[in-house]
Structures are given as structure tokens and as C-alpha cells.
Amino acid sequence: MDQPTGAKRCSVAIDDVIKIVADPQRRHILSYLSSNSEIHCSVTELVDHLQTQATETDQSQRQLRQRLHHVHLPKLQDVGLLAYDAEAQMVQYTERPRLESLLSHVASLTESVPSESAADHDE
Template sequence: MRETERESATLSAETTPSLDLVFNLLANERRRYALYFLYEQQDGVATVEEVTDNVAAFENRSTGPEPQSDLEEQKRQIQTELRHVHLPKLEDAGILEHDQRSETVRYWTQPTLEEWLEHAYHKELT
């Protein structure tokens, strides 16, 4: 995943999540894909639309491009699921902040989660 360490100015989550919570957060494929993308952002900030597009790209990496109508429907489903399920769950866990007015997401670094996230990324996508 990321080759360089985040700068010291990057904000991090205040508490260390339990291992049970980490594995619960990583258990869902779309949530993992969203975290892979957010972790790669230099400042940890992205729009919900960018997260959606990247989750769709991860899902379609092995099947090739979808027909445009199918891709748009897939993105609508992903975005709805992100807004109503995954982003609130990650926010409740203190992993990110979702500003619904600006439709942006700010990921807070979390070393315990990132250790397992990197492992999952390498097992799943490389």
C-alpha cells in the first residue's frame, strides 16, 4: 500500500480499537475497499463520490469494465450502502468523520487497524 509514512501532522484516532472491532470493520468487502482508498489519500480526505468510484473499481478489477448502465446502477448501490451502513459504522468506531453537508470523508489514522488493513490488502489484491 503506501510506501511512505504519514506526516506527523496527520490526525489520528484517539483510542485504539479492540481487535474484535478491527476484524468486524474489515469483514465487509466494500468497507475494506473504502478503507484501502482512504488510507492511500495523503491527507485522508475524499468525497463520497470518490470513495464510491474507487470501491466500484476494486469490485470490477477482475471482471473488467461493466456496461455503462450496469456501472451506474452499481455505483448507486455502493453509494447508498456507504452512506447508510459503512460510513456510519466507521464513524461510530472513530475511524473517520463523514461530513454529510459537504459529502466529504476524513480518515483518522489508526495504527492497529492499518496493520491489519495492509495485510488484507496484500492478501486480497496483490
């Protein structure tokens, strides 16, 4: 799969990174891709993985696939974190050690902070 122009960027702007990691599904996508031994992944594999994750809203496979195709994968491609071939339904991850470190840190923070709905019940 050829990398599109956006995927060849050497660095990712901090504002882009903050916007990307602000979305839980994009964090799951990047965490999965960065922990996978293969740099290529099918959209079907991503959908299956995301459905196993505990998210705020349950989405059907069709809804999740559409959201990946129209929202998440293009945004991640635009900032150079992956290459997405919509026709072949394949994703190629671009390794970013600093981003992976940030994702790990954000994951540890989200695990240690109770959810807002749980905090509301304590009041």
C-alpha cells in the same frame, strides 16, 4: 470538518476491527483512504474508487452511494476510524498505523487464497 465524538477515540477495540475488516468494501474504503495523500475525501471520490474495484456484486453508483451513506461510513465513524459529514458529503480519515498494517496483511492473505468459487471448480 469537526470530528464527532466517536472519531476522537484513542483506540479501537479488536472486536470492532475484526467486524470492520470482515467486509470487503470497508477494507477497500480504508485502504483507499489510508493510501490517499489527503485526509479528506468526497463521497463521490469514494464511489468512483469502489466502482473500479473487483467486487462480488456489481452495484450502481446510486446503490453504492446509499450503502456508503447508510451502512459503511456510519459503522466506520462509530468505531472512530473516520469522520463522516453526510451534509457536505465528505469523509475525513483518522490515521491508525496498526489498522493499516492489519489491512495490508489481510490484503496479502486474500490475494494468496483462491476464491471459494474457483476452489469449487477444482473439486
